[in-house]
Amino acid sequence: MNLLFLLALAQVRFENVGGVDFVLQNHATPQKQMIETMPGGIAIFDYNGDGRPDLFFANGATVPALKKEGPKDWNRLYRNDGNWKFTDVTESAGLQGEGYAMGAAAADFDGDGHVDLFVAGVQRNLLYRNLGNGKFADVTAKSGIKSSEWSVAGGWFDYDGDGRLDLLVANYGQWTKMQDRFCGDAARNLRIYCHPKYFEPRPNQLYRNLGNGVFEDVSVKSGIAAHKGRGMAVVFADYDADGRLDAFVTNDNLPNFLFRNLGNGKFEEVALLAGVALLDHGKPIASMGADFRDYDNDGKPDIVLTALNGETFPVFRNQGGGSFSDQTFASQVARLSNSRSGWGVGFVDFDNDGAKDLFTANSHVNDLVEKFEAATYLQANAVFRQTKGKFAEVPESGLQSTLAAHRGAAFADLDQDGRMDAVVTVLSGKVEIWRNVSENSGHWLQLDLVRGLGARVEVDGQHQLLMSSVSYASSVLDAVHFGLGASAEPRRVTIVWPSGQRQILNGVKVDQRLRVSEPAR
């Protein structure tokens, strides 16, 4: 049988291989403090430069004290030793952390060749500089990113084109330790997490990298702080093809934000006009995780986000000209997602057929939802395979039997076999490491771009932007992955580096992970 035929039969399939004993400690309380249902960010990045992506997990703390009680509450770093072996190196790396952590964002902010780490948390964000010797130094105080907000996610991007990576932090609403509103059904003594409306919206924060390990808070002067929301995820792309990176921030039960980069250090919030603030019905939904990627290979980045059951996982297709169309129904995702509640999400080509599929990490936010409606709290993750812009359930993906309170999700080829794997955190449960064991998948190519965050890559008409923010409160800084389908012909690769320099590689062999540096000018 030829590969073309086999590809048609390709079945996306995963196996939870375990191997990482991390348990996300959310410290659930009888008072149902909102923060405890929302942690679970992941960062996948090569911290030690051995070429293998390692795993970092943000972890909780006691509530309401927001103190890590001991090792079980530590944030955790696992070194990828290859062959699905991971070693906990948290202590030696000095990444135990403090406070109640939510999300993580990896990038080499100081350009020294070692990937650094930002950890978002409740009233305490942390910035770690990778010293290059397996250790990290907490540079929060020096960097000037100290914050008292409840931050959920962060994302690195060079918004001002000065060659230095800046940081955008997504903040949720106002939360205080004394907050003790009873929400739920008092008659039945069913206490649940309060509706987001009880958490006053807060502005996001933008920190400009000044280049000396110090950041300037430019939230106000950039225009970012003029908009208050309940931020949960931040993702980037150049949606209007003006050469500048724009930012999309999901908001829980408020219209989402699309910050258009005006190129003069300022942003304009254009989500309403662009058509990504709300679904076409005009009601805000519980927007949570997001991805900002070109799923239909038309060269324009599209948006997908997760929300609660009954709300669907909206798909906004970039039509060009600065506007998006609501394709949730047309893409079939409305039907597929209507009974699900999602957190982590990503457009990833799992079967290497050249079309990005959709992975969602699922669970309801309310652990007592069954008492109120026909929905389930613990849910299985899902993968929807894409064919020509339409998505379909993968019936035997291997994900179905694992019901859990899934939260963050991140995607990378952990075993470097050319198939993208998934990592998913679980509230009060062991992290799931989903090895992609899809059979009959297509050819592939992975481009490991040295200092390439922000680079745009095109192969076979597919476009990828190397950004580290993805999904819900998570981050991946690894090689850019392309599924190439049945043809094993060598490919032409076009890279536009963040500097603007265009590089073309001809005759690149498929089925390899290729490390590429920007050529000297």
Add this chain to the structure above:
Amino acid sequence: MRLLCLIPIAAALLSGQPLEQKAAQARSLMEAGRFADAALLWADLAKAVPGNGGLLLNQGMSLHMSGADAKAIPVLESAVKLGAPPPAFLFLGASYLRTNQPAKALAPLKRFAAADPNHVEVRLMLVDAAGLTNQPAEALPHLEALANLDPQRPAVWYQLGRTYEELAFAEFTQLEKLFPESGPHFALLAESRSKVSQNRAAFFFYRQALAKSPNMRGLHQALADIYRRTGEPSWALSEDVAEVKLGEPNCAAAKTPECAFTAGNFPQTLALARPLRTADAFYWRVRAYDALARKAFGRLGQLPESAEGYRFQAEAHRDANRHAEAAAAWREALRLAPGQPDFARELIAALLQTKQYAEAQKELDPLLAKSPTADLNFLQGDLFLAQQQPDQALPFLKKAAAQDPRLLPARAALARALLQAGQPAEALPHATAALPLDADGSLHFQLARAYQAAGQTEAAAAAMAKYQQIQARTKAQERVVDEQVKITPP
């Protein structure tokens, strides 16, 4: 109805053999249930003996019994004018009711009830007529009488409770209109919030009430209760002290509505407050009616299980957003009153709320098959929309909109389905028609998206601007409320 016993009254008035024979024949026909034939004979007799109210009564009664109410009405009107016995009023009222003229039914039915106060069926008809004309005060004496005449009838207690509630609401509306800034008005607003555990809003209104009526009893106590419920017991103490300082009302000196209410004598509370048009009087009337409603529902709860009992439970669950419990109660109600369309619709609504779509569909199928009304077509369309199936929703929503273009929720749903299905131009007239429903701006947003997708950018911008205006206004209102509504120390 006790009909046949009336016949001899009229027949006795006749004299002459042929007429008597005809009357006997008419009586036989009525006994055989051949009312239309009997009506013809009674008409002949009435013609033969003009001015005989009794014969006209029999004719009208026969017409009514045969279902020819429109014809019965003028006959019975003539009968009562000629001084026919009281049953003429009963049948006249019944015919008016059957021909959808409840307002006209009231007077004759009342005349009959005055003559036969223990007649259960006329009381029930009066309740129906009053209900259909939205006159709860008219219904009340008959419901109260029925509660005495037939205390085992659950429907009576249910309706009595609801009628008291309606009267309480009417009194409250008057209070709100006449004395909007009064302590009693704020106190009632506070109580309503307190009942649904909206502590901050309740606190705000109690404080307002106290500012206007510092000597009103119960307000300090209510504030103390809120402090305790929200974890501030030390703040509650000073409110306890303030309440004690107000003391008890001196009921020995004067009979007041407050005294009667405190003694649990709610009818007396009403009697004492009724002649007065003060804010206090309205307040006590609201509270008395409300207390009487609770008592009526309490009696309903003591009866053996009934459809009305479950209906009451279901509505209470529904109003408290406990839709799963509401669905269970509606199912029980339907078990005891199979096929009751209102209960079935309520069950479907509860199932929709709890996202039990397959169950809702099962309940909706027979209703829709039996009576494909605009309402039910809309419900079916809405059910498909909730399941993200706009293509399936469209035919039903189109039918609903065509059957009743004024059913705006159906127009809004149709616009949404058309937009989802990629038919923005078709969505435009329906989205526009539905705009009067737009409380939160979402329909303007939907319209803007439809315009945009249809390539009408200027109209899209205008609709979007309106959406933003509504949003800004709502946010501003919420901010004001949020600022005001905080629980602070005494």
